[in-house]
Amino acid sequence: MSGARHLYVHVPFCAHRCGYCDFVTVVGRSGQHAAYVDGLLRELELERGVLAGELETVFVGGGTPTFTVLLELVRLLEALPAAAETTVEANPETVTPELARALRDAGVTRISLGAQTFRPELLDVLERVAGPDDVRRAVHHLRDVGFDNISLDLIYGIPGQGASDLEADLDEALALEPEHLSCYELEAKPGTRFTHAWGAELQRQADAMEDYFERVVARLSGAGYRWYETANFCRTEADGRDLRARHNLAYWLGRDYLGLGIGAVSTIESTRRRNTPTLGRYLEALAAGRAPERDVEPLDAEVQARERVMLGLRLDEPLPLAGLRTALDPAGLARAERLGLAVDGGDTLALTPRGRFLGGGVTAEILA
Ligand SMILES: C[S@@+](CC[C@H](N)C(=O)[O-])C[C@H]1O[C@@H](n2cnc3c(N)ncnc32)[C@H](O)[C@@H]1O
Numbered sequence: 001m002s003g004a005r006h007l008y009v010h011v012p013f014c015a016h017r018c019g020y021c022d023f024v025t026v027v028g029r030s031g032q033h034a035a036y037v038d039g040l041l042r043e044l045e046l047e048r049g050v051l052a053g054e055l056e057t058v059f060v061g062g063g064t065p066t067f068t069v070l071l072e073l074v075r076l077l078e079a080l081p082a083a084a085e086t087t088v089e090a091n092p093e094t095v096t097p098e099l100a101r102a103l104r105d106a107g108v109t110r111i112s113l114g115a116q117t118f119r120p121e122l123l124d125v126l127e128r129v130a131g132p133d134d135v136r137r138a139v140h141h142l143r144d145v146g147f148d149n150i151s152l153d154l155i156y157g158i159p160g161q162g163a164s165d166l167e168a169d170l171d172e173a174l175a176l177e178p179e180h181l182s183c184y185e186l187e188a189k190p191g192t193r194f195t196h197a198w199g200a201e202l203q204r205q206a207d208a209m210e211d212y213f214e215r216v217v218a219r220l221s222g223a224g225y226r227w228y229e230t231a232n233f234c235r236t237e238a239d240g241r242d243l244r245a246r247h248n249l250a251y252w253l254g255r256d257y258l259g260l261g262i263g264a265v266s267t268i269e270s271t272r273r274r275n276t277p278t279l280g281r282y283l284e285a286l287a288a289g290r291a292p293e294r295d296v297e298p299l300d301a302e303v304q305a306r307e308r309v310m311l312g313l314r315l316d317e318p319l320p321l322a323g324l325r326t327a328l329d330p331a332g333l334a335r336a337e338r339l340g341l342a343v344d345g346g347d348t349l350a351l352t353p354r355g356r357f358l359g360g361g362v363t364a365e366i367l368a
């Protein structure tokens with residue numbers, strides 16, 4: 001094994017906590033940004049041995065990496081290994097011309113911008129800081145300094161949203177001509193303040209989700225985007241440039257990756273580890289030169305095969321089945337084929353477009 005070629009770096013700081021968010025985040029704390037970057041760089045030193053000499057992708061996610069004190073963010077980016085694709089997640093209101101230039105100069109090649117929606121009243125429901133104009137301005141600032149790979153995140157199924165709001169969001173997003181779009185169903189965790197506040201309306205949205213999903217796929221496919229993963233779309237370029245998110249593709253293809261930072265997950269040589277989500281404990285360990293506390297889970301062959309099938313069937317390319325047959329239920333697979341939801345090609349397995357709409361349900365049927 002020649003080492004992991006994919007690196008994820010978690011930067012947890014945010015201006016405030018959006019009600020629907022379930023990521024590992026820390027509000028404010030500008031006084032601790034420098035110590036956190038020190039911690040990340042120490043953890044990178046400790047783990048460097050598991051990385052390949054050359055990386056394919058680096059993904060700096062959050063949290064809001066671009067909320068981090070700029071000097072510290074740049075110090076981090078400049079110290080990270082170079083990669084063919086380096087993505088940074090950005091929140092629209094943080095993208096100034098200065099930030100855009102700094103990201104470009106630090107070697108970032110791709111920006112993932114959290115737009116979520118362009119309806120002001122729905123942005124309020126999500127408790128977002130950015131308004132629709134911030135999203136447009138951010139894209140223009142990024143284009144002005146030469147970024148040619150921008151992804152926009154949209155969320156649908158927001159309390160108060162209707163089909164026409166979603167169609168308008170898709171139009172507004174397409175007008176910005178992003179290279180890539182991620183469109184997620186809103187997930188509301190039971191027991192959270194957000195779910196409590198919007199209970200009945202969330203149920204109405206859940207009933208509309210299938211219709212929304214079909215609208216998203218129809219509108220973006222109609223605009224020439226490739227529906228290459230359940231929730232992800234990319235422009236197809238005349239020059240053949242592949243605009244799929246290479247970093248996320250590595251997860252979906254079951255490749256090894258190293259994760260640094262609080263709450264970060266790694267999968268290396270059949271072992272999954274998750275770092276402590278607690279900032280204080282993470283900083284304390286690394287300041288003492290120790291690895292942070294981690295949950296460690298060995299992945300046996302059966303678990304890995306099931307994961308490969310679950311993730312691989314999210315993609316639009318057939319899944320090579322070598323070594324994966326034992327994870328499949330022949331009767332379930334035959335049923336899915338009869339219903340026109342899956343195609344067993346012998347060496348490969350793929351879902352049909354209808355099967356991809358039904359997604360996880362079909363995969364569950366096919367798995368042993
Ligand atoms: C790591 S998150 C947040 C990145 C960035 N701080 C932001 O807010 O845009 C990446 C993406 O996950 C999606 N997301 C976050 N929480 C979600 C939820 N509860 N349901 C669906 N999508 C969610 C959003 O589209 C978001 O842009």
Ligand code: SF4
Pocket residue numbers: 013014015016017018021022023025062063064091114
């Ligand atoms: S800004 Fe992004 S990461 Fe931070 S709380 Fe909001 S959704 Fe979560």
